[in-house]
Structure formats: C-alpha cells, structure tokens
Amino acid sequence: MRAAVLTEPGAPPTLAEHPDPVPGKGQTLVRVTAAPVVPLDLLCASGTSYFGRPAVPYVPGVQGVGVVVSSGLLAPGTRVWFATSAGMSPGDGSLGELCAVPDADVVPLAGDLPDPVVAALGLSAVAGWMALTWRGRLRPGERVLVLGAGGAVGQAALGAARALGASRVVGVCRSASAADRARRAGAEDVVLTGDGDDLAARIRQAVGSDVDLVVDPVFGAVAAAACSVLAPGGRLVNLGGAAGDAAEFSSAVLRSRSIDVLGYTNNALTGEQRAAALTAVLRHAAAGQLRVEHAVLPLARVQEAWAATAAGSGSRSVVDLSEP
Numbered sequence: 001m002r003a004a005v006l007t008e009p010g011a012p013p014t015l016a017e018h019p020d021p022v023p024g025k026g027q028t029l030v031r032v033t034a035a036p037v038v039p040l041d042l043l044c045a046s047g048t049s050y051f052g053r054p055a056v057p058y059v060p061g062v063q064g065v066g067v068v069v070s071s072g073l074l075a076p077g078t079r080v081w082f083a084t085s086a087g088m089s090p091g092d093g094s095l096g097e098l099c100a101v102p103d104a105d106v107v108p109l110a111g112d113l114p115d116p117v118v119a120a121l122g123l124s125a126v127a128g129w130m131a132l133t134w135r136g137r138l139r140p141g142e143r144v145l146v147l148g149a150g151g152a153v154g155q156a157a158l159g160a161a162r163a164l165g166a167s168r169v170v171g172v173c174r175s176a177s178a179a180d181r182a183r184r185a186g187a188e189d190v191v192l193t194g195d196g197d198d199l200a201a202r203i204r205q206a207v208g209s210d211v212d213l214v215v216d217p218v219f220g221a222v223a224a225a226a227c228s229v230l231a232p233g234g235r236l237v238n239l240g241g242a243a244g245d246a247a248e249f250s251s252a253v254l255r256s257r258s259i260d261v262l263g264y265t266n267n268a269l270t271g272e273q274r275a276a277a278l279t280a281v282l283r284h285a286a287a288g289q290l291r292v293e294h295a296v297l298p299l300a301r302v303q304e305a306w307a308a309t310a311a312g313s314g315s316r317s318v319v320d321l322s323e324p
Contacts, residue, residue, distance in 0.1 A: 044087025150178025
C-alpha cells in the first residue's frame with residue numbers, strides 16, 4: 001500500500017510503498033479515506049517523548065476516518081472513525097491506505113459530514129467537549145473562557161460551549177489570525193495576549209464579569225491570569241502546555257474562591273466515553289454549531305501537512321487518502 005512512512009525519529013515521513021497490514025484477532029481492517037496530522041503525531045515521531053523512541057519504519061497517524069474492509073463486529077462498507085497507538089507502541093497508524101485497528105477503537109459514523117471534516121474534528125473536538133462536560137462540569141448559563149482559542153481544541157471548545165448553553169464565550173489568542181479563527185468558531189469576543197500588560201483585567205472586561213470555567217490548552221502565564229478572574233467555585237481545566245509547563249497560582253485566590261484546577265487527557269477516557277463524545281460533537285458540527293478549520297492535502301503532500309502542523313498553523317492539516 002501507499003503510505004507516509006517514518007524511517008528516522010525526528011524527521012518527517014516520506015511517501016513510500018509499505019506492507020499491507022494483516023489484521024489479527026479482535027481487529028478491524030479499515031480502508032482509510034482521511035487522516036489528520038496532529039501535534040501528537042509529531043511528538044510520537046520525535047523519538048524524545050515520554051513514549052520513548054518509536055520502532056521504525058512505521059506509519060504515523062493516531063486517528064483517521066475510513067470504511068471497513070473486514071471486521072468481526074462491523075459489516076464491510078461501514079463508515080468509521082478510528083484511533084491508533086502509532087508511535088506510542090509498535091504498529092502502523094492512519095497515514096496509509098489501509099490500517100488494522102483494535103475493534104474497541106473503531107466508532108461507526110452516522111450522518112453525511114465529509115470525511116475530512118470528521119478527521120479535522122476527531123480527538124481535538126473530543127478533548128474540547130469532555131473538558132467542558134466531564135471535567136469542567138459546565139452548567140447552562142455559565143461563562144466560559146477558552147485559552148489558545150485559535151487552535152483546533154480551542155475552536156472546538158468555543159462551539160461546544162455555545163452549544164451547551166454557556167451565557168458568554170470568550171477566547172484568548174496570541175495573534176490576529178488566531179483571533180479571526182476563534183471568532184469564526186463562536187467566540188463572542190477575543191482577547192489578544194500581547195495587547196497590554198494587565199491580561200487578567202482585559203479578560204474580565206471582555207467577559208463582563210468573573211469566569212466560571214476556563215478551557216486551557218496552553219498553561220503558563222496565560223493560565224495564571226485566567227485563574228485570577230475565576231468566580232467562586234470556578235474551574236480551570238488544563239489540556240496542555242503550549243505556552244509553558246509551569247504556571248504560578250495565588251494560594252489566596254484558590255482558597256478564598258474554592259477554585260478547582262483540573263487536569264485532562266483523552267487517554268483517561270473509556271472507549272464508550274470517547275465514542276459518545278465523538279458522536280455528540282459530530283451531531284453539533286452537522287448542525288453548524290461546531291467547527292475546526294482545516295486544509296486538505298493529498299497523501300503525496302504529506303510532508304507539507306507535517307510541516308504545517310510543526311509550525312502551529314492553527315488550521316488542521318488533513319490528508320486525503322480517498323484518491324488513488
């Protein structure tokens with residue numbers, strides 16, 4: 001099969017012929033139609049992550065969309081989303097024409113959202129949704145602040161917060177282009193991190209009051225500023241450290257307002273939770289309430305998709321494998 005094959009950790013994959021996967025017991029064979037290139041793919045391929053050095057050569061890609069070829073659970077031809085552990089454990093991922101996936105990591109798809117749209121949403125949208133609902137305990141009428149709002153997780157969280165009944169949804173971004181994406185995704189206002197010294201005051205002004213829930217894929221000084229404007233009983237849910245691995249919080253603020261600072265990872269979800277979240281996300285996306293901007297590239301241009309992800313373009317790169 002044709003695939004993006006990584007032969008050296010730290011280098012981008014290249015288009016090559018690769019052996020077809022042979023599904024084992026309890027696996028579904030999928031003909032892949034679309035696969036995003038996400039930061040986790042680059043982390044796994046770096047050879048320097050906490051996953052360790054990956055066994056090469058391998059096909060990267062931790063998620064994708066396709067059609068069942070064979071399965072013990074699903075009929076051939078069933079359209080599915082799937083997850084893989086490529087780069088985290090030995091085996092190939094979604095950036096090839098075929099992929100063998102554990103049955104538990106396959107989710108049947110309903111509706112008619114195009115495959116690249118589903119691929120662009122994927123686990124980023126699941127993270128945004130579950131950070132709001134499962135970890136953040138969002139209630140209708142609460143005020144939501146989304147940090148890194150121009151990224152894929154941020155865009156998804158903005159739309160999800162509005163769909164879930166938040167009374168006010170504001171984004172924080174570091175650039176004008178990211179702010180534009182955030183507004184298109186549903187932010188009612190956007191605060192730029194570099195537009196003044198007192199970020200906390202500008203956030204409070206944009207929200208119009210204190211914040212009930214912060215979705216935080218960035219951490220660092222931005223998270224510290226956001227924490228300082230949390231209302232009593234407020235929650236900050238951290239999903240990543242794009243702006244730094246450490247943040248300084250005031251003990252007085254945390255205690256006086258009974259604030260929760262919570263961690264989140266998709267890896268903590270059960271298969272059932274992930275499937276339910278993905279189904280909910282896609283339902284809202286089909287209704288026009290949730291989006292992640294993306295660019296679609298053919299498999300032959302996978303290195304461009306890889307480079308765009310490494311550069312943090314803000315627009316998800318999706319590889320189209322539906323054409324020969």
